[in-house]
Amino acid sequence: MAKTTKGPGSKPRVGLKDIAQSANVSISTVSHVINRTAPISEDVRERVMQAARETGYLGLRREREARGGIRKVLLASSAYGLAENDNNLFLWSILSALRARCEQIGVKLLPHSPPGDHLSAEGIIRAANDERADGVLLIHDDRRELLALLSERREELPPVVLINGEDPDMGIDTVSPQNRFAAFKATRWLTEIGHRNILHVTWHGRTTISRRRDGFLDGMAEIGVRPENAPIFAFSGPDAWRAQPFLSDKLIEQVRSENITAIFCGADDVALRVHRSLHKAGYKVPEDISLMGFDNIVHAEMSSPPLASVAVPVGHIGPVALKLLEERLSESFGPSAPARRVELACTLIKRASVAPLR
CATH class of the missing domain: 3.40.50.2300 (Response regulator)
Incomplete structure (x- = not known):
């Protein structure tokens, strides 16, 4: 049975052991079939591939290969910003779903939370280069002056996406609810x-x-x-x-x-x-x-x-941001394309705290 990864919007996380159990073969046999490193009978090969499809392993493997340019992502937020939101389940739900997605596709999150009230463009640039990050996800700090500096110095940075915020000058990509x-x-x-x-x-x-x-x-x-x-x-x-x-x-x-x-x-x-x-x-x-x-x-x-x-849709904000980073690194879109503002649809939830006017 597939292992589960906790967090909003997370999907089952599967590995070779799950496929081996489903196909009733050894892990080494699964490895040989998936990687084509040894001759395996057609019957066993088909059984392994069927299990790989049913568990979702093949789909996740294709996603990882498509994300070949993204291995490490800097997650930038001021320490004060995170502490200020200690009781904000909304923010932590976004971060939890983002972390689950990164674990699922093999992307390493590198926290950048310097002390103080705000982030600095210089600090983000230095951290991204020191860590050799493939992208930067900026959360909580959407000050216009910070976003303008990051846009001006984009050649010193990997792609940057602002999570749950807007850039009025449309200098960097953003993802937020509608x-x-x-x-x-x-x-x-x-x-x-x-x-x-x-x-x-x-x-x-x-x-x-x-x-x-x-x-x-x-x-x-x-x-x-x-x-x-x-x-x-x-x-x-x-x-x-x-x-x-x-x-x-x-x-x-x-x-x-x-x-x-x-x-x-x-x-x-x-x-x-x-x-x-x-x-x-x-x-x-x-x-x-x-x-x-x-x-x-x-x-x-x-x-x-x-x-x-x-x-x-807190479970989708982080994954969509990762997708924007991925597309910035692709030949079909590229770093010189116009910035995008992605808004995700929200749903009205009617409950008993609201009643018609009497």
Whole structure:
């Protein structure tokens, strides 16, 4: 039976031992058949090849051969960025799926997490060259100045792909969820079931979060609410809620003063904190106010009531980034081709935390 590799989006990981067990032959026989290093009877050879096909080994082997140019990939993220997201299951789910995929196709991930708040272009270039990396995956740090420097100095680097972020100048390839349109769909659902006074809870920071706010504004504009009049509660950063408890009181004050009937948060972990604030203030979800988040982390489904959300294909973001690196190294695409922005479709998850307006 094929071995399994844990992680979102992972596929069975198989080896010669699995094929040998399935075909009822020795591992050495499998090796000889696969590599054509010794004469084997036609019956045994066909049995081994059939087992190799059924276990998925042949498909994975072809993928590894196609990725002949990628053996080592630098994974760049600031140490502070990773620590800041210690409780962010969304980010760690992306990394887990990426690691599983790399293990599956024989690519070695080389972590680059220098101390401090941010990465530097110089540090990434030095690390990539010291490690002789075939590509760079950049995660969490999508500052425009960093991306511009990496684009300007591309000749000193292997291909670079930004994971879960955007490059407004389109200097490097990027992979992210369809944040704006998915947030628009979520907001439209709330308006379709009668809500008009919808509050968006967000924070100042990364481009991906800004795109979710833009999608909310698009949805509100559809019912005639101008951007400057759309209710928004924004705080300074993802950790501000824990560090500044008074934000909870300010949120409740806005909910009451603007007669809010639904709250759409830029992330599930924020929505769960908002839920606690609402409960403390005497509001019931969804009887008094509807609540939904974004990302569809496991905590969302397990909350009470289960939190409506937007499911992001976290198991595909890393593998798609690897594919972009691979294509940058291929003759058919090449390093001089225009940068690409890949957006992956998200799914609206309707749960009991949202109810039609009474």
